Amino acid sequence: MxxxxxxxxxxxxxxxxxxxxxxxxxxxxxxxxxxxxxxxxxxxxxxxxxxxxxxxxxxxxxxxxxxxxxxxxxxxxxxxxxxxxxxxxxxxxxxxxxxxxxxxxxxxxxxxxxxxxxxYPERDMGERLANLLLSPNTLNYIELSKEFNIEEIMIPSSMVGKSLRQIDLRAIYNISVIAVVRNKEIIITPSPDEVFLEGDILVMIGRAADLTKFSQL
Structure with a gap:
């Protein structure tokens, strides 16, 4: 920078x-x-x-x-x-x-x-807290617009051991994984054959409503 x-x-x-x-x-x-x-x-x-x-x-x-x-x-x-x-x-x-x-x-x-x-610091912090309380698996998020967010979401236990190709998040949930945080390391644009491990944090982009549904799995 x-x-x-x-x-x-x-x-x-x-x-x-x-x-x-x-x-x-x-x-x-x-x-x-x-x-x-x-x-x-x-x-x-x-x-x-x-x-x-x-x-x-x-x-x-x-x-x-x-x-x-x-x-x-x-x-x-x-x-x-x-x-x-x-x-x-x-x-x-x-x-x-x-x-x-x-x-x-x-x-x-x-x-x-x-x-x-x-x-609007107070309003923005209030919205952030409410969103985090409503979606407990969401660790952090960036609001890109009124509709789209980038969010960090803990991998659901049902998806541990499966690959990005198997889960097919884009087709099923209409969201995309742009990075995976694993043991403090960041995997940028993971391949379709990347297998998710327990504790992985997914950095995802999509409509806020779709991300909320996924975070509640």
Whole structure:
């Protein structure tokens, strides 16, 4: 992965987590918050961290914010500040602005003022937990769209010892195996003659409804 420059505005739990993961992946990360304590706490997890008011256009200009490929706005409970920050960032020419929304209405306003991507952390985590509770064999998933997911599903005991060809998941369940996780190793695009072992985790792609049916076997 090539190194890119990210700025994270708002260093609460969510913003700090995003910054830390990007930094761990070898990316350049600038952390910005109006509270000095939060900036100090984030220092070990970012390339640079500064105290600044993101609703002050001059402050953002002085840190060279327009040079960052992506800016994540993760301001906590202050909707007005998050909206104004997004507006200023787009006016300054930032190409990609990702903004955290506290509600559907907040998200709509953020979109109208120019945010490229809106995220709803609490809603998304709630949906993820509900899905995992309803499908106990599903270990993790990525929502590709409203209909399609990529999911990690523990191999059903009835399929242990059988090959991908024998099970014929595509024909019977309308889903495809794109990888198998076995003892911390990953088998990418397994062959039709790959025999499944107990404890295998299948990385599968398909319609969410079809994957749910399979995970409940």
């Amino acid at each position: 090539s190194t890119q420059q990210y700025a994270v505005i708002g260093l609460g739990r969510f913003g700090t987590t995003v910054a830390e993961k990007l930094y761990e992946a070898g990316q350049e990360v600038l952390g910005i918050d109006i509270e000095e304590g939060k900036v100090d706490d984030a220092l070990p997890y970012v390339t640079h961290a500064i105290v600044a008011d993101s609703t002050d256009e001059k402050a953002l200009t002085s840190v060279g914010i327009r040079n960052f490929e992506t800016v994540i706005v993760s301001i906590g409970d202050d909707m007005q500040s998050s909206i104004l920050t997004v507006l200023i960032l787009k006016e300054l020419g930032v190409k990609k602005v990702i903004a955290k929304a506290l509600s559907k209405r907040h998200g709509k306003v953020l979109k109208k003022v120019g945010a490229d991507t809106i995220i």
